[in-house]
Amino acid sequence: MNLPKDPVMLLSYLNTQLRDNYNSLEALCDALDADQATIEATLAGIDYHYNRELNQFK
Template identity: 55%
Template sequence: MNLPLDPMMLLSVVNMNLRDRYPSLAEFCAAENVDQADLKKRLAAIDYYYEADSNQFR
């Protein structure tokens, strides 16, 4: 998956996929061939962190 470079667009795309298609971040990253640590780092840069309970970045 080609993820957007813009952090806010990235947040939107990832959260939409987590909401609609994947029950966890790990499954999203595995299915879409996305480096989980890199994704978390990119979103942490704009103060968004993954919450497993809600399965989204907040």
């Protein structure tokens, strides 16, 4: 699956998936064959960072 390229759309998509389907960012990346470092860098560019305890980007 292709993830959204726009960082805001990516944020929304990932947080929805994390809330509804995955118990961690690692599990989501494994299932979607996505590069976790790239995702985290992209969202850091809009000042959002993954919070493991909340299982979401904040």
